[in-house]
Amino acid sequence: MDILEVREVGKSFGGLQVLEGISFSLTEGSITGLIGPNGAGKSTLVNLIGGADRPNRGEIYFHSLRVDHLPVWRIARLGLVRTFQVTRIFNDLTLRENIRLAGWTGGLRGRKLETEVDGIMQLCELETKAGVPGRDLSLPEQKRLQLARALALKPKLLLLDEVMAGLNPAELDRAIQILRVLRDRGVTMLVIEHLMRVIMGISDRVLVLHQGSLIADGPPEQVVGLSRVQEAYLGRRYVQNRETAAANGSGGVSGC
Numbered sequence: 001m002d003i004l005e006v007r008e009v010g011k012s013f014g015g016l017q018v019l020e021g022i023s024f025s026l027t028e029g030s031i032t033g034l035i036g037p038n039g040a041g042k043s044t045l046v047n048l049i050g051g052a053d054r055p056n057r058g059e060i061y062f063h064s065l066r067v068d069h070l071p072v073w074r075i076a077r078l079g080l081v082r083t084f085q086v087t088r089i090f091n092d093l094t095l096r097e098n099i100r101l102a103g104w105t106g107g108l109r110g111r112k113l114e115t116e117v118d119g120i121m122q123l124c125e126l127e128t129k130a131g132v133p134g135r136d137l138s139l140p141e142q143k144r145l146q147l148a149r150a151l152a153l154k155p156k157l158l159l160l161d162e163v164m165a166g167l168n169p170a171e172l173d174r175a176i177q178i179l180r181v182l183r184d185r186g187v188t189m190l191v192i193e194h195l196m197r198v199i200m201g202i203s204d205r206v207l208v209l210h211q212g213s214l215i216a217d218g219p220p221e222q223v224v225g226l227s228r229v230q231e232a233y234l235g236r237r238y239v240q241n242r243e244t245a246a247a248n249g250s251g252g253v254s255g256c
Helices: 042-050 072-078 095-105 110-123 139-151 169-184 196-202 220-224 227-234 236-248
Strands: 002-013 016-027 031-035 057-062 080-082 157-161 188-192 205-210 213-218
Touching: 002 042, 002 188, 016 042, 016 057, 016 188, 016 213, 031 042, 031 196, 042 072, 042 080, 042 157, 042 188, 072 080, 095 110, 095 139, 110 139, 139 157, 139 169, 169 188, 169 196, 188 196, 196 220, 205 220, 205 227, 213 220, 213 227, 220 227
Parallel strands: 031 188, 031 205, 080 157, 157 188
Antiparallel strands: 002 016, 002 057, 205 213
């Protein structure tokens, strides 16, 4: 069953056409990777789906309800939640207070709210930082906190905009495991990421944007083999490295 449907969406800013004729749907319970070069329109697309901006043309449906005219808070209350490329947390609040505020905004109260906060901190491995102000958290902790705040809103569809940028390999492995747990719990995800190790490791399907157009849509291995994707984004060297790694039995390369 499709949870999201994007129909012929276009977006321009003044005379600059950023997105044109974007159409796709997301299957409930899946993880879809969204890749493309800088300036391809990835974050703009997420802004349109999440309600931070409005398309100039086209329609967006969440669980068959048209949402491209709704305010962000209404969309979030429906279960369509996003994170941001630049981490947004409340620096003066503790980690626990950050998550609690998000849960309260989502309608949780009393003991149910506190239980939910405890569970989210445990999932995101943040229990030991519960009393630490946001400003004193490390970058990986702030990124996990941003994810935790999104989870407190009980998302059915989660839009993740480069939540793994700047993480080291061990932190990446931890973040990937969290996303796999969320998928097992039924959360659908659209993941913007430049790290192909992440995209290839978690995605059931990959969308590729280039110059505001959707140029590929399919299983990860199939998409990375397309010449138009290699030319627009990956480069032949990436594909050659994957082929060499596969031949040597090492399973792939870590970057883009």
